[in-house]
Amino acid sequence: MKTASKLGTLYLVPNTLGDDARSAQLPHVMPIETMRCASQLTHWIVEDAKTARALLKSMDSLAPLTCSIQEMQMTEWRGAARNAKYGDKIKPEALLEPLLRGIDIGLMSEAGVPGVADPGAELVWAAHRLGACVKPLIGPSSLLLALMASGLNGQRFAFQGYLPQDGGERTACLKQLESQSRKLQQTQLWIETPYRNAAMMASCLQALAPQTYLCLALDLSLPTEEIRSMALADWKKLFASEAASAALQNRPCVFLLLAH
Template identity: 50%
Template sequence: MPAPGTLYLVPAPLDFGCATPGPLQQVMPIRTLEAAARITHWVAENAKTTRAYLKRVGEVVPLAQPIQALAITELPREVHKKGDHAGSFDARPMLAPALAGHDIGLVSEAGMPAVADPGSSVVRAAHELGLRVVPLVGPASLLLALAASGLNGQSFAFVGYLPQQPGPRTQRIRELEALALRTAQAQLFIETPYRNAALWPALLEALRGDTRLCVASGLTLPDARIATRTVAQWRREAGSPPGDAPAVFLLGV
């Protein structure tokens, strides 16, 4: 029997969906690109976008096989859309190539897979099967935003998406603010870019004036914007929502 393969967690650049992607080697370490270029079996959110990413990798480091020959397995739609952190999805069949001796790459559309993105079920399955799991170095928007926010990097929580409906959303915003004020723990959350315009005024209306609010958008891109103000200061600046760029929102003291 061949030795089992390794599951590599392969980061992707944060310019997914942007009109002008930046040079890959400016945000991805060469060793990560070299590792990605060697992998011939993949588990991904979307096969089409994964091929586009690997085409960019191949322009820096030659791929071990042509893109058309790579084996790319997509996570099921319900996992892709709703996440797989609850533990109900069994991803072990997706790792059969690793049991046959092939390394597998896990990739999401942007950033680190399994962090604010699907993929945790695949990692969990790898541990259950006794496979080696290796996270590769690359951009992670949550940590970049936290480090640049000035909020508490010693105690923080990522809470995912807020409710879409106005009433539950306002209630959740106030719950997170109360937690941040009581514990000094920074609260991080994200939103689908096209909903930024609705989330931003909801934050300014629901939060106290002295609460600190940070928005970090376009991270690692030339037009990146990271700003932390009190809510009162944001109100005087007439809001300034982050437009339709992917953003991380943080609140704290």
């Protein structure tokens, strides 16, 4: 077995949390050392090639790329199950083959940090099995930003990913999370597809107790960022008008609750 010193390194490269004006965002959300490190990589595994190219193009003016984007080797990976759905049966180990030749690889998700709410974890685990070095680079994480700004329990928390889409199942899941939060004094975090935000909020207003704290963290790190934490009773007053629900739609959001 090769030693880690002879293998390439898998770099976990953060992405911005929004698509617009990446060049303007980067100095505020990405350390220059992260960009300099990313700019030297020629081999990439990405969730979405279009998004990855857009980020690298924006980085180029701050940390010049070592080669053109066209010369880079870039492969898309959305997780084993999802890739197989589209007829791609390539295994993580095959994607990491350049590491065996001493070539460094960058792993990038569509937004935020790789491996967190992201299929990249499978590739990171495969790199560990190979004995390769895994290097996480500093950048924006919507989950940590939301937790920091929520005022809820940052000592004990759990991320639940996406909740069920079915209305009844979603309501039952929210009640279960509320019960668990109350029992453990644990903040519960989850995300939703932006166009379903209003439906998620309606379920929260229906399922959760008036005294439960709920935080909505919208458009994190963007100029339109909005973060608000209130008890459910206060959220119900705010959402008495349809305009409040409309304001949630199509905006990336992290939901957090803490029950008492």
